[in-house]
Amino acid sequence: MTVDLDALYQLTHGLYILGARDGDRFVGSTVDAVMQVANKPLVIALSCNNGSYTKDCIEKSGEFSLSVLGKNVDPFAVANFGFQTSRKVDKWEKVDYYVNNNLPFLRDNIAELHCKVLQKVVFESNTLFIAEVQNCSRTSDGEPLTYFDYRSFFKKDVMESFEKFIKNTPTEEKKGKIMAETNKKWVCTVCGYVYDGEVPFEELPDDYVCPLCGVGKDMFELQEV
Numbered sequence: 001m002t003v004d005l006d007a008l009y010q011l012t013h014g015l016y017i018l019g020a021r022d023g024d025r026f027v028g029s030t031v032d033a034v035m036q037v038a039n040k041p042l043v044i045a046l047s048c049n050n051g052s053y054t055k056d057c058i059e060k061s062g063e064f065s066l067s068v069l070g071k072n073v074d075p076f077a078v079a080n081f082g083f084q085t086s087r088k089v090d091k092w093e094k095v096d097y098y099v100n101n102n103l104p105f106l107r108d109n110i111a112e113l114h115c116k117v118l119q120k121v122v123f124e125s126n127t128l129f130i131a132e133v134q135n136c137s138r139t140s141d142g143e144p145l146t147y148f149d150y151r152s153f154f155k156k157d158v159m160e161s162f163e164k165f166i167k168n169t170p171t172e173e174k175k176g177k178i179m180a181e182t183n184k185k186w187v188c189t190v191c192g193y194v195y196d197g198e199v200p201f202e203e204l205p206d207d208y209v210c211p212l213c214g215v216g217k218d219m220f221e222l223q224e225v
Ligand SMILES: Cc1cc2nc3c(=O)[nH]c(=O)nc-3n(C[C@H](O)[C@H](O)[C@H](O)COP(=O)(O)O)c2cc1C
Pocket: 015, 027, 028, 029, 030, 031, 032, 033, 034, 047, 048, 049, 050, 051, 052, 053, 054, 055, 078, 081, 082, 083, 084, 085, 086, 087, 150, 190, 191, 192, 212, 213
């Protein structure tokens, strides 16, 4: 099988902040793998990495919110929800948000969707949720930010905003988060996690997976960070 990742990057989507409930608190994650799959009923598909804590919470609660991001969104929103896990931090307290139907939405969105899960399909790496849209509205003007935009130019701003955030975070909270370094590091191309362990990356077992998003070693690239 030939897999050219660059071919897959041409399947571009938008970028969204996914929100869900975890008991009496909110969790969330940055996602791009969302598409509308039917008009009647109004159904979308959402693919979550199996390592995502938000995915675990959606499995339990059966519903989620999507905040559609526009091109002018603060890059930190993408980093905040995409580069750390809700297992360890409250991502929503770091952004301006509102609550509808007991689900959180990023204030800075261009459209909002509230969805209920109809079915799920579990793959080795991902869980696909097929979900019916309960409510959706266009909340403001603005062009949607695409995953292509993210990869082409927006990612740089996202990384910088997170590096700044990390520098201002107390040391004990830094564990497990991306670290700003000037030399080359192995970086997860799916979620941006930077491997910073003591064992050289090359010597990690073949079944090593990204601790943030769960993808395998082959999804890491040596990058200047
Ligand atoms: C640009 C971007 C796109 C992403 N797309 C997805 C996606 O479609 N599905 C997914 O599960 N994770 C995606 N991720 C990774 C999650 O946002 C990331 O693993 C996050 O830390 C999960 O947080 P959680 O454990 O709180 O759910 C993406 C991350 C970024 C930065």
